[in-house]
Amino acid sequence: MSTSTTDLTHGHDDDAVKVPLLERIPGRGSAAAWPLGLAGVLILVGGTFLSWSYTSDVLGDLSVDFYPNGVQICMIALGVAALLFLLAHRGPLHRFGEWLDTAAAVRVLGLGAVAYMVITLGIIAYQSGGLVNINPGGWISLLGALLLAASGLMLVSRQHRDPLFAKTSSWLEISTIVVLMALVLFGAAYALDIGDGGSFLLFLLFVSAVALALTRAGAFTWVGLIAQKNRPVLMLGAFAVAFLFPFTQGGSDENMSIATQVLIFAATALGLNIVVGLAGLLDLGYIAFLGAGAYVGAVLSASAFATIDWKPPFIVVVLVGALFSAMLGLIIGSPTLRVSGDYLAIVTLAFGEIFRFTMGNLDGSNGPDITNGPNGIPAIPDLAIGSFDFGQPHTIAGITLGRFANYYFLLLLIAAIIILVFTRLNNSRIGRGWVAIREDEKAAEAMGVNVFGLKLFAFAGGAFLAGMAGTVKAHHDVSVTPDQYIFLESAFLLAAIVLGGMGTVAGVIVGATILKLLPEKLRFIADYRLLIFGLVLVLMMRFRPEGLIASHRRKLEFHEDDEELAQRIEAVHLEETEVKA
């Protein structure tokens, strides 16, 4: 008993310290805050037009006056964003300011700008040997950032209305979505083109500062609402962006290779999301189903090492791979789905290991020769559907699309199928059954939900989708070996879901992108990749278990005692039903 009382007083102490921390800042709420912010923006942006660095080989080239490069343009964009929020706080954009917590946004942007400038100047000083190599422009921008941050800390949030209840015309909503999509496309293309890790890190910092500012201002609440209202537009837009992406790459295979890897990973994670996110079955051996599909794809391919002498057309291979995978899912699922929770996690983990060992053993000496053992099946030829050879570059409208772009389009199709299955199931009787099982299995059973059947369906269905993706992966990767399907890969898939947000499509895609893209771009942390990965998982569970982009329902599950959140979610839900009616 004594422990819980101390805990209580502890909580009080924390609250007591937290609130006045911001209040105690000198000059808080003074009239000078707003002009100070404007001045900060002007100085910040002014500085970017001057040279930041004496040497020209750091972070691209920061040494030319009046010719801002990418790193500096990010700062300009951040300044413009801050300016918009300042003008919404007081001034011509006041009308928008009523809905948004503008002070919080300026605060985040200001602090983000300071962090950005400090890191930039730090990199310049470190790489070119000393602070003397920083030119006045850099110091000026840092000063501007500091002023902006000070202004943000001094501004007081005004009473603002909840953006959830904003009534906006549909053309504004749709054009917002279109603009956001265009920004995503542009940002992705730009980010992939950044060569050095430092610039990439800075770009990442810039994006997260802006995203966090928009979140704190409450803009994303509104975006989330309009995204739900205009779901078809959003889906169409997202696919248009994904479809157009290869055309921005000018035939560069390097970036497209990363993009296809992200896509394979995301498609698999989306399949797993049906099992984990919707049905709540923790599957730690999911990679085995991808592997099963890949092995089917390899064994039935025209590779000289393929052990089965049957070369059906690819569409048949996809079906065989998916069905084989689903069959494995049924075999492993039908006995084990009777156990629940943690046990299921371990059983599936054991199954994943059984799969890997078995694939390694079926080499002719320890078992029948099917998989060629630890060496795997190499030299899998490129796909050819009809006369379309996936290995050859193709030219469409004057833009060359290389080998990876071809696979990219195919994988996009598969991802689209998986997303379609996911959303349709989620909104169906089956999806509601899964949610019921996830929340309380016994209650669901008492209400007449076919618990075992639905669980088995989720398990086998997820396996089917993974098998489908696996057959393409075999051709994309050229070789299939047991080492590609280790437990860590399952953990990565699970992490993509957890990181992004369980049970949401957007979240999983974001999570998969982060997990695959960051290691590719931040080569200098390559060795510490897994260390950071482990740490992020722990921290994520501790501080934001519902993921970056959480579904409302999930959020509530993790924060059961948050009454305010519950009421808001209820309000949104009512709003949605009104819109639908």
Added chain:
Amino acid sequence: MTDFLQQIVNGLTIGSLYALIAVGYTVVYGIVQLINFAHGEVFMIGAFGALATWTVLFKGQTGLWVLPVMVLGAVLVSVLTAVVMERIAYRPLRGAPRLAPLITAIGISVFLQEAVRLFYPGAKSKLVFPEIDVVTGTALSIGGLSIQRAAVFTVGALVLSAALLWYFVNRTRLGQGMQAVSQDPDTAQLMGINVNRIIVIAFAVGAALAALAGVAQGLLNSNIDFRMGFLAGLKAFTAAVLGGIGNIQGAVVGGLTLGIAESMATQFIPGQFGGSAWKDVWAFVLLILVLVFRPQGLLGARVVDRA
């Protein structure tokens, strides 16, 4: 017949190792219903702790008297890891949905493996574990059976720690507190038992035994690497489930059963699917079979139905 007895010996050796690790899973599970997935890494860290102790204090020495100090070093490092892990990662998640601690555990597991790989000098490849007089060296030969010296150490360690553990759980105040908490945490708290302290002790006890297993593994294999915790942890979990998770005697019985089953499978499953290449597969098949047909395990424990 000799083959059979030889496999029994091999099985008991590896089974003792599983049993030592399995106790950690079972003790923690019995009290907080948490599968401490990172327990395998605690075992691995124990082995590295012993090696570090030897390298720093006794490099080049092989006398038997260094072994207790090595074990002590291993136990210290492991217990510290487990207690810190409980405090930082698991305690804040008590009462969270079941998924959260499991994912945390995966995170810790990856983190610990990588931390050892990156920061222990030379750990990127296998490291040679020191030879110790009496407990390593030429195998003993008794009646046609070949018995590794380290195997004697391993089985001895299990017997000794099982006896100590039995005394601790049944005869000391803390042990009885542990039993009370595992039966009903809320009532135990009302009776004045400090539940948080009991949980920390459960983690520490499990870690100490895992550390002992780590030393044993080092002596048996004469090398250790940062990956050794994953498979051993998984096997030990299988052993814990086999015996009935939450049941301490069960963990020992389960470990020994699993070890013997594994070595029997190596020897006596005919045709291509026998042999050592398949022994891990059979161990996991056994896990699945047990969960399906007797989820409460061999010795029985309360059936788990929490989602």
